[in-house]
Amino acid sequence: MSDHEQQPLPPTSRQSGDALPPVEQHAQQYETVRNAHETELIEDYVELIGDLLRHRGEARAADIASRMAVSQATVSKMIRRLNELGLVTSRPYRSLFLTEEGQRMAETSRARHDIVLHFLRALGVRDTTARIDAEGMEHHVSDETLTIMQRFTESHQP
């Protein structure tokens, strides 16, 4: 075993940063993030399709492409995948629709997204910023935190 203590680093310079968590716990943090990233895009597509259907009555591939700032080819490919996953139905040149399962996912995602967005606004974040932050944060917020956010929002502007 080689000695690891090179310069003992004065304990004063270390008021910053918590201790390292135990290896298994630390590993679980990263694993959870990787899992979230696997479903993140799917959720955003399904959620957006649901929003378009609700607000516009139809959800076209071109709308998705411009709202996501992504090429139509990318959207087309993703739609095939959503189809295979049983989340949407699509006929060429027609609006997309959500399956039962797709609707459930859209609803869950939208609810979660709204909780995060409203929480950020209640905290005092400007609307534009809150929307940007919520789009990314939503996929990484546990149910526990979500509940706490919801309570906070309710109690801070009834």
Next chain:
Amino acid sequence: MSDHEQQPLPPTSRQSGDALPPVEQHAQQYETVRNAHETELIEDYVELIGDLLRHRGEARAADIASRMAVSQATVSKMIRRLNELGLVTSRPYRSLFLTEEGQRMAETSRARHDIVLHFLRALGVRDTTARIDAEGMEHHVSDETLTIMQRFTESHQP
């Protein structure tokens, strides 16, 4: 132009979900998230290497692999990339070290990570959950929100 209003949808069923943002703003939300995802992994590696150096005096590939719950091959490949990016220096079979730029990135990431973690704890989230959520959220929190989180934490446990 085909008419989109199929069923006008009773306005009562719509207390949920805000209006759709204008296309350009909506697009920017997703773009920001995609950009964050590009740097996210890099930041986590650099931050972890910094933490290992600080707490353990050295940062070995094997430690990174077990803490990230990823294969050693994956770590080895990523180290080469960090090297090419000028963030770390590495001699084969020796500890990694951070370059000047790597140290700056580690410091910035750690500070941001801590702000999010402490904020969640101040909100009332349990430690384990807070750590998991912070690991994912940290990359999607704007400077504006970060500042607000910091103020909140300070004023809620002095």
Next chain:
DNA sequence: AATAATTGTTAGCAAAGGCTAAACTATTTG
């Protein structure tokens, strides 16, 4: 009806981030 514009699909490419298996190097132990 013919043409133009929009919308959608397909093919082919690339980078990122995983993995396993095999080879190699270093360290620890008998």
Next chain:
DNA sequence: CAAATAGTTTAGCCTTTGCTAACAATTATT
């Protein structure tokens, strides 16, 4: 010091998510 163990690297594979370019189908305009 030889053998065993632990750590590191490389090669080759796969999936996801993006892109552009070319083509096809639909819808809108003249």
